[in-house]
Amino acid sequence: MLDIKTIQSLRKRHLGPSFSVSYQEPLHIVRGEEQYLFDAEGKRYLDAVNNIQHVGHCHPVVVEAAQQQYEKLNTNTRYLNETIVNYAKTLTDKLPNGLDVCFFTNSGSEANDLALRMARLYTQSKQTIVLDAAYHGNLSSLIEISPYKHDGPGGAGAPDFVHTIPMPDLYRGKHRGEDASTGYVNEVQTAIDYIQQKDGGKPVFIAESLMGCGGQLVLPEGFLKKSFELVRQAGGICIADEVQIGFGRMGSHFWGFETCDVTPDIVTMGKSMGNGHPLSAVVTTREIAEVFNNGMEYFNSFGGNPVSCAVGHAVLNVIEDEDLQHNALDVGNYLLNELNKINHPLIGEVRGLGLFIGVELVNDHHTLVPAEKEANTIVNRMKEAGILMSTDGPDHNVLKIKPPIIFTRENADELVFNLTSIFKEIS
Numbered sequence: 001m002l003d004i005k006t007i008q009s010l011r012k013r014h015l016g017p018s019f020s021v022s023y024q025e026p027l028h029i030v031r032g033e034e035q036y037l038f039d040a041e042g043k044r045y046l047d048a049v050n051n052i053q054h055v056g057h058c059h060p061v062v063v064e065a066a067q068q069q070y071e072k073l074n075t076n077t078r079y080l081n082e083t084i085v086n087y088a089k090t091l092t093d094k095l096p097n098g099l100d101v102c103f104f105t106n107s108g109s110e111a112n113d114l115a116l117r118m119a120r121l122y123t124q125s126k127q128t129i130v131l132d133a134a135y136h137g138n139l140s141s142l143i144e145i146s147p148y149k150h151d152g153p154g155g156a157g158a159p160d161f162v163h164t165i166p167m168p169d170l171y172r173g174k175h176r177g178e179d180a181s182t183g184y185v186n187e188v189q190t191a192i193d194y195i196q197q198k199d200g201g202k203p204v205f206i207a208e209s210l211m212g213c214g215g216q217l218v219l220p221e222g223f224l225k226k227s228f229e230l231v232r233q234a235g236g237i238c239i240a241d242e243v244q245i246g247f248g249r250m251g252s253h254f255w256g257f258e259t260c261d262v263t264p265d266i267v268t269m270g271k272s273m274g275n276g277h278p279l280s281a282v283v284t285t286r287e288i289a290e291v292f293n294n295g296m297e298y299f300n301s302f303g304g305n306p307v308s309c310a311v312g313h314a315v316l317n318v319i320e321d322e323d324l325q326h327n328a329l330d331v332g333n334y335l336l337n338e339l340n341k342i343n344h345p346l347i348g349e350v351r352g353l354g355l356f357i358g359v360e361l362v363n364d365h366h367t368l369v370p371a372e373k374e375a376n377t378i379v380n381r382m383k384e385a386g387i388l389m390s391t392d393g394p395d396h397n398v399l400k401i402k403p404p405i406i407f408t409r410e411n412a413d414e415l416v417f418n419l420t421s422i423f424k425e426i427s
């Protein structure tokens with residue numbers, strides 16, 4: 001086995017320098033099982049951050065499904081194949097009526113890019129409304145609509161067809177207090193008015209229903225519902241990005257958008273969908289799919305191949321057979337409650353739904369100055385204690401917790417115990 005130093009030097013020589021590595025002392029992970037990762041020395045880490053390995057690292061049912069299908073056939077969507085259509089049916093059965101047409105892709109970025117193409121074709125408009133600090137993917141089309149990237153280091157800002165709403169953050173955002181939700185909804189209306197006056201175009205609105213890169217931000221009550229209404233009144237359409245939050249993680253609901261009482265026109269999903277296998281999808285209405293069917297074939301070499309579909313189907317089965325949505329609710333609520341009991345001046349807000357939780361750290365409860373340095377120190381100390389977390393939010397001051405949804409109450413206790421000790425140490 002190569003040692004850490006050799007891997008680092010090979011990486012330096014042969015991988016692009018803009019790939020990042022987690023932690024001050026990088027980890028050399030060689031094996032994963034359930035909610036645990038193991039390094040080359042055999043040290044066990046509790047994985048509290050990997051929402052891609054949704055039902056646990058290397059889940060045997062998922063691995064077996066992939067292996068069996070690989071041994072039989074792997075082609076593409078140009079042949080009739082029951083594995084593909086069975087999966088499409090089971091997946092769309094999980095969505096509200098009307099959202100029943102699938103397009104399979106290979107990453108969250110690919111799904112969002114395809115969703116944008118459909119939305120823009122349908123509305124005949126490129127005018128896009130996004131939430132500040134949102135991240136929707138790494139393709140050029142998505143850097144354009146991701147303030148997290150285009151307003152960050154190396155970014156060139158938003159293009160003129162992208163309209164950014166202040167992040168609907170009730171804790172440190174532009175609007176706070178009682179009427180804050182209305183304040184943010186009015187920002188959406190202002191963007192719609194601008195789009196209509198400037199361009200006469202119809203708005204395309206894309207949002208996560210609980211923001212990931214925004215810092216595990218739960219949207220204000222009514223914000224998404226009212227925003228969807230305004231966008232639709234203006235003839236626009238709404239895309240829900242479920243790449244981080246879908247597939248039962250919210251606990252109370254299977255999809256994030258359901259927690260906001262909305263039904264999108266287009267849903268995009270990825271990450272957890274394949275439990276680490278590159279699988280993603282766009283699901284939309286028949287009407288939108290027919291408009292997209294304008295003569296140009298949609299072909300994707302890998303999207304929707306039988307192996308990917310077998311994997312995706314196995315993930316859905318495991319979520320159901322192991323009652324994992326319910327586990328996300330139970331353990332998520334327990335963890336939120338325990339985190340709320342930690343009494344430390346750095347903790348500004350504990351928030352989240354199910355097993356998608358953020359702990360926002362501030363240096364001062366009046367000025368709300370973000371405690372980025374401290375958040376980074378804590379994440380590195382937690383790693384030394386054998387627990388993997390990371391930071392998020394535009395100021396990198398939110399501790400993010402989004403483990404595989406097999407996480408147990410005992411895991412939650414281990415996390416909170418260590419976090420409490422580290423908070424004590426650094427104060």
Ligand SMILES: Cc1ncc(COP(=O)(O)O)c(C=O)c1O
Nearest residue numbers: 107108109135136137212243244
């Ligand atoms: C909300 C959201 N959408 C889309 C993406 C892009 O997904 P991928 O990295 O699979 O391309 C991400 C990735 O982190 C994401 O968080």
